[in-house]
Amino acid sequence: MSEKVLDLLDEMTFKPDNFNLTVLFNACAEVANDRAVKIGRKLFDEMPHYYRNDIVLLNSAIHMFMKFGDVQNAEHIFDSMKKKDIITYNAMMKGYVGSVMSEKVLDLFEQMHLKLDNVTFIIIFNACAQLANDRAMKIGRKLLDDMPNDYQNDSVVLTSATHMLMKFGDVQSVEHIFDSMKKKDIITYNAMMKGYFENDMCEKVLDLFEHIHLNLNHITYSIVLNACTQLANDRAIKIGRKLVDNMPHNYRNDIVLLNSAIHMFMKFGDVQNAEHIFDSMKKKDIITYGAMMKGYVGNVMSEKALDLFEQMDLKFDNATFVIVFNACAQLANDRAMKIGRKLLDDMPNDYQNDSVVLTSATHMLMKFGEAESAERIVKLVRNKGIITYGALMNGYNMNDEPWKCFKILDEMKQKDIVLNEIIWNILIGACSKIGMIRRSQYIIDQIPLHIQNQKQIQNSLIHMWSKCGSIEKAQNVFKSVYDRDNVTFNAMINGFGLNGMGSEAIELYRQMPNNLHDEVSHICILNACSHSGLLHQARSIFNEISLKTEKIVTVMTDCLSRLFLFDEAEKLIDEYEKTNPPNFVMYMCLLSGARNNRNRNLSEKIYNRMKCLFPDQKQRLLSGAVLLSNIYSSVGEHQLAKNFRSNQIKELGTKVKIGLSWTDGSGEIVTFKAHDHSHPRSSEIHVEADLITSELIEDGYKCDSSWVTRELHEEETIESVLCGHSERLAIAFNFIQRPIPEFIQITKNLRVCGDCHEATKRIARIRQREIIVRDANRIHHFYKNGQCSCQDHF
Ligand SMILES: [Zn+2]
Ligand SMILES: [Zn+2]
Structure with a gap:
């Protein structure tokens, strides 16, 4: 309509009077496009002098300039006005809120000596919500307390008060207001639910949602879908599914809502329903594709993310780069490497400054084993933060260069970056990989105590000290853990095992509450027995385990092979293979035992069987071949050993890992x-x-x-x-x-x-x-x- 008002202006042959001008300013404010800005400014400049005292006209001019984002001109008019009413102030203050200059709203409010109307309350509440600092909280709360009774029933005023208090995190006061409200509309409910959502109280969003007996609007749908996504528990899954099933027809084309629904189903792990919505959508935008691909990555189905990426015919945004890099990192196979590298090469220059995009590229390259390329990318990141450094250090640990993490630590210290527990955990991981007591102590001494006392860190420290060979330090940490969980116990049992202290490992395993025993505990304890040659104890623990998983059977095979009990080990493997596909590591355990036993015939038999069962596992087969050639050497067949080794290297086409x-x-x-x-x-x-x-x-x-x-x-x-x-x-x-x-x-x-x-x-x-x-x-x-x-x- 307002556009039409402007069209009419072109046809007007007479000079507009003050009434016409007010209408025109309001129309320009509403349209606020280039044409309207031009017309509005011209009209104001050409406005006759005698209108410069017309308060109604000037109020609408202020409103118009504020809508144009032209705060200076609005302020100019305001300062020039001799008489100002509450509407003048409201127009100014509303304009400031729109231009995110809420401090100025409060300045003006404190100067004002007029009776407030309901619009004033709404504007001030919104300004206070926008700021949510000490001053705003003081002013906002006081205004609310002093509010005259006649506004206590104004649901619009109360809804903006709700919004403000929610921004302050003052949920209790909001609930008090909400309960006192006689009339509540869907906007009131939406404000409450949005507030709960922003205060991380998604269960309360759902509680309130279940009480609504009004027609929902698209904001309601959006908030509840997001709350269900955040929670992703049984209740949320039930409510979220029902909400989508019962969604009215006119919302089925709302791309924003459908994108949220896809995101929600993916978070539920319900890939099928997400795909169903995706297929039903006539119009899809980059966010739709992003939600699908991110969902596939979250559900460890990155091949599908790449399939979709290759079908997509839209301009990428930064989220696209991040998601596809993450998908490629997750896969790290030939296809992923090709796609990931190409995407990175073709990346437009404007993303070269986006640290989130570059950090995910770093992570990807590290997963590809390309540490040097990753380092080059990191150099591009201008303001390196904790996340970029974290990705880099994680990559060094992944690529067997953990000592480089310490250089990064120095760099971070120089920049006065405060390290969080995630970074410390990565550094503890680097210490574990390196395994040097003195170096580790030097790093650990720098961890602030409140972080050192977190259980997750303590668990990592037990593991680290064990890997450094200092069982004493590991035990000291273990003793200091207040509520030990399965990870705490498993780390300590494993530590004893690694350091050849089998009986101590068994003692702790027996002390550990039965309900904490899990697969990892079983593996750690059997390993400990195996490394200390405690056959009898290993057998009895193995027999106690009800669910004998692949890894558990593997460790037992290792234990038997180390003690040269090959018949028993082979029987175990046969038994396992009755219901499961063969496992490479089990055969390596046998072969390694046969090598220590210098049992040439058995070794040859096992190696040939491995080649037959696992023809594609070339790198792993080569380590088997090295073992077998060791056996030939150990029985004096040096020429055979040499020939066999070089033939296998040629046949398998891989390289021996350098020591x-x-x-x-x-x-x-x-x-x-x-x-x-x-x-x-x-x-x-x-x-x-x-x-x-x-x-x-x-x-x-x-x-x-x-x-x-x-x-x-x-x-x-x-x-x-x-x-x-x-x-x-x-x-x-x-x-x-x-x-x-x-x-x-x-x-x-x-x-x-x-x-x-x-x-x-x-x-x-x-x-x-x-x-x-x-x-x-x-x-x-x-x-x-x-x-x-x-x-x-x-
Ligand atoms: Zn030794
Ligand atoms: Zn040696």
């Missing part, structure tokens, strides 16, 4: 490969390693040639190959430190070889230093008396 050892240098973590010459003090390290070898030989040590797993180069001897293993270099590195560390600690990414195990026992005794070595499997404590805590069960 790495790291240790705690002064202030940094130092990493060694076999025969490594990269360290600046490398020549000193090799001299020391040779010195250690000659001391070993003097002590009566002979190289165990069965651990040589490759062909010798011309200048090499069996001794030089074995003594160049990465852990030997790491040990030598410790002995050239001044002072020599009180105890030496090394972590290795593969299993320690038998020759190094024997040598390390002797080094600990000869050099009188305790050496802690963690390998891929367990922790060895080499004592000064020449014994290892694993009692040679490795």
